[in-house]
Amino acid sequence: MENNQWFTISVYSExxxxxxxxxSGIFLKRHINIESLNVSxxxxxxxxxxxxxxxxxxxxxxxxxxxxxxxxxxxxxxxxTDDETIYQESALFKIASDLxxxxxxxxxxxxxxxxxxxxxxxxxxxxxxSGRRFEIDDMYEQLKPFGIxxxxxxxxxxxxxxxxxxxxxxxxxxxx
Numbered sequence: 001m002e003n004n005q006w007f008t009i010s011v012y013s014e015x016x017x018x019x020x021x022x023x024s025g026i027f028l029k030r031h032i033n034i035e036s037l038n039v040s041x042x043x044x045x046x047x048x049x050x051x052x053x054x055x056x057x058x059x060x061x062x063x064x065x066x067x068x069x070x071x072x073x074x075x076x077x078x079x080x081t082d083d084e085t086i087y088q089e090s091a092l093f094k095i096a097s098d099l100x101x102x103x104x105x106x107x108x109x110x111x112x113x114x115x116x117x118x119x120x121x122x123x124x125x126x127x128x129x130s131g132r133r134f135e136i137d138d139m140y141e142q143l144k145p146f147g148i149x150x151x152x153x154x155x156x157x158x159x160x161x162x163x164x165x166x167x168x169x170x171x172x173x174x175x176x
Contacts, residue, residue: 002057007079011050014073026067038155053156076166087158091136093127094150100125113139
């Protein structure tokens with residue numbers, strides 16, 4: 001029996017309305033939760049990149065990527081394990097301003113976690129933290145007792161350690 005593991009799916013596509021709905025429907029039909037989702041422009045002009053993180057088996061991710069590639073706007077989809085990618089997330093923490101000056105422990109958390117102070121206002125300050133999910137979770141747990149006014153985290157962004165096959169594929173189309 002196969003074990004579940006983390007996979008990062010990279011989908012290169014045209015930027016068309018409704019594609020996100022169709023892609024998320026593929027996961028919904030299989031009762032697989034999307035743990036993280038990020039969509040941005042890619043290294044290729046006029047091509048978007050979806051970065052989707054799921055926790056499932058190799059068989060399921062292989063089938064899902066096959067279904068995603070059947071979408072007309074999708075150029076190519078890939079999946080990778082965590083060992084095959086370099087990835088990060090980002091988070092913002094909004095905290096009451098008085099804590100920044102009155103709580104030495106807050107200053108230590110900021111320093112030890114390599115977080116950055118983005119802005120300081122009269123009533124609040126905002127910290128930015130980039131890193132792996134567990135690093136952001138750890139910082140969250142450390143700040144939680146002091147009261148987090150607002151918190152938001154991004155989806156995973158990632159690049160593969162090896163060259164993406166999409167680059168060679170698109171170069172081939174450019175020269176034909």
